[in-house]
Amino acid sequence: xxxxxxxxxxxxxxxxxxxxxxxxxxxxxxxxxxxxxxxxxxxxxxxxxxxxxxxxxxxxxxxxxxxxxxxxxxxxxxxxxxxxxxxxxxxxxxxxxxxxxxxxxxxxxxxxxxxxxxxxxxxxxxxxxxxxxxxxxxxxxxxxxxxxxxxxxxxxxxxxxxxxxxxxxxxxxxxxxxxxxxxxxxxxxxxxxxxxxxxxxxxxxxxxxxxxxxxxxxxxxxxxxxxxxxxxxxxxxxxxxxxxxxxxxxxxxxxxxxxxxxxxxxxxxxxxxxxxxxxxxxxxxxxxxxxxxxxxxxxxxxxxxxxxxxxxxxxxxxxxxxxxxxxxxxxxxxxxxxxx
Numbered sequence: 001x002x003x004x005x006x007x008x009x010x011x012x013x014x015x016x017x018x019x020x021x022x023x024x025x026x027x028x029x030x031x032x033x034x035x036x037x038x039x040x041x042x043x044x045x046x047x048x049x050x051x052x053x054x055x056x057x058x059x060x061x062x063x064x065x066x067x068x069x070x071x072x073x074x075x076x077x078x079x080x081x082x083x084x085x086x087x088x089x090x091x092x093x094x095x096x097x098x099x100x101x102x103x104x105x106x107x108x109x110x111x112x113x114x115x116x117x118x119x120x121x122x123x124x125x126x127x128x129x130x131x132x133x134x135x136x137x138x139x140x141x142x143x144x145x146x147x148x149x150x151x152x153x154x155x156x157x158x159x160x161x162x163x164x165x166x167x168x169x170x171x172x173x174x175x176x177x178x179x180x181x182x183x184x185x186x187x188x189x190x191x192x193x194x195x196x197x198x199x200x201x202x203x204x205x206x207x208x209x210x211x212x213x214x215x216x217x218x219x220x221x222x223x224x225x226x227x228x229x230x231x232x233x234x235x236x237x238x239x240x241x242x243x244x245x246x247x248x249x250x251x252x253x254x255x256x257x258x259x260x261x262x263x264x265x266x267x268x269x270x271x272x273x274x275x276x277x278x279x280x281x282x283x284x285x286x287x288x289x290x291x292x293x294x295x296x297x298x299x300x301x302x303x304x305x306x307x308x309x310x311x312x313x314x315x316x317x318x319x320x321x322x323x324x325x326x327x328x329x330x331x332x333x334x335x336x337x338x339x340x
Contacts, residue, residue, distance in 0.1 A: 003255065003271045003281040006150040008143035013042040013296075016303040022080040022104070023048040024071055024095055025087035026059040029109060029292075033084060034063050036296035040289055043082075043299045049074035071095070075102035082302065084136075085109060089188070090181040090340070093118040096133065100125045105132040107302055111191045114183065114340060116325040123318040127311055134302055134313045135321045137195055139264045141297035143285055145199070145315075147269060148259070152200060156271075157252025160200050161232050165193040165248040165263065168221075168239035177240055178218055184339040185240030186211070186222045187328045192264045194324045195316070196248050197226060197234040203323045205229050211335030219337045226327070266294045 021037075023030050026048055034045050049068040050056035060067035068074045075083070075098060083099040085092060085108045092113050099106050106126065112119040112135045126133035139145060151157060167189045176182040177189075197204075204226035211222040220241050226234040245261035251274075258270040258280070266289055270280035289296065305313060312318050332339055 003156070005147055005269065005271065005281065005283040006154070008146040010143060010146070011300050011304050013040065013300045016042070016300060017307050018042045018044050019081040019303050019306065020044045020046045020079055021082045021084055021299075022046060022074045022077065023059075023065075024074060024083050024085050024099060026050040026052070026055045027086040030059070030084065030086040032292040033086065033295045033299075034065075036289070036293040037299045038063065040293060040296040041300045043303060046080060047074055047077065071098060075099055075104065081105060081306075082107060088176070088181065089114045089183040093122060096122045097125055100129050100131055100133065103129065103131060105302070105306060107134050107136050107298065109136045110138075111135075111183070111187050111325060111328065112321055113325065114181070114187055114329075116322055116329055119322055119325055123312070123322070130311070132302065132306060132311050133318070134298075134305070135316060136295075136298060137191070137316050137321070138295050138298045139192060140195070140199070140315045141301045142266055142294050143287065143297075144259065144267065144269055144283070147283060148199060151257070151271075156255060157250060157257060158254030159230075160250060160252050162251035163197050163200050163232070163234040163249070165196050165234070165246075166237040166244055167193045167246055167264070168237060168242055168244045169246075170243040171240045174240075178214070178216070180216070180218065180338065181340055184218050184332070184337065186219045186238050186331060186337070187339060189240065190222065190224075190236065190238040190331070191324060191328060193236045193238065193248070194327050196259075196263060197236065198320060198324060200250055201226075201228050201230070201232050201234055204234070204327065207327060207330050207334065209331045209334040211331075211337060213335065213337055217336070217338030219332070219335060219339075222331060222335060224331055265291050
């Protein structure tokens with residue numbers, strides 16, 4: 001059996017309004033975001049703010065931006081439409097609510113928050129203010145994910161029975177992952193595979209998990225089984241200390257699909273029949289958008305949503321973001337981790 005991949009529906013960066021963006025925090029991921037947007041999108045990054053003395057000025061000099069040493073001056077600007085929030089997850093609620101109160105649309109780094117109720121507060125405030133709030137789950141905006149959505153909508157794989165996905169990276173040197181309140185490995189990294197499972201199976205009805213914790217009670221490695229009302233299952237492995245290729249695998253009644261490696265960046269898809277050792281039909285991302293430059297896709301998509309008058313992303317609704325955070329929170333509870 002041979003398969004044909006649908007063509008990804010991509011938004012032309014030049015087809016949407018060029019909105020003016022401010023960066024609220026000069027974090028490392030903000031560097032990747034600005035790099036990707038300046039290289040592959042038509043959105044205007046105008047200014048960056050940081051409360052750390054000299055950090056915003058140094059960041060701004062590298063990217064030809066204006067800088068502020070406080071958030072209030074950034075948010076008071078009339079020439080800023082959208083705020084990108086790359087600060088620590090434990091800070092997201094306060095920072096997002098400041099931006100929303102100032103009438104700015106917000107793109108909030110994943111995870112939106114560490115506590116689901118705080119994310120719900122952000123989304124409710126945005127709706128009340130009439131601004132768009134969106135989690136920066138950038139993988140859902142990559143070309144391969146548009147193909148995936150089409151495969152699911154067309155039932156090309158048949159009924160989905162099993163998903164298996166790993167997110168395992170040697171991140172012991174990433175200090176922020178090992179400090180309470182900063183975003184532990186499962187919540188920070190595991191949100192990717194949890195979101196991946198949701199793409200194919202929706203939200204689980206039962207969660208079981210086991211984990212390995214360090215001396216501070218922070219999760220180093222976690223394995224999760226998700227069960228669904230349909231009878232389908234998903235298996236998730238997340239490690240912050242050991243590295244294996246990040247591959248997402250989907251078993252359907254008609255076909256099986258591999259995504260990646262790595263499943264969360266621009267990579268490739270392989271679709272096979274369910275027969276043992278069957279030959280794949282392959283789609284590979286051959287664009288010039290490499291690795292974290294793929295963050296640019298979500299900026300273009302957000303501009304498209306604003307042009308349509310939307311207040312949340314059709315690729316990941318507020319309800320979907322909240323459901324994934326609730327899964328993460330339940331896993332953390334089940335393994336007894338202490339992340340706050």
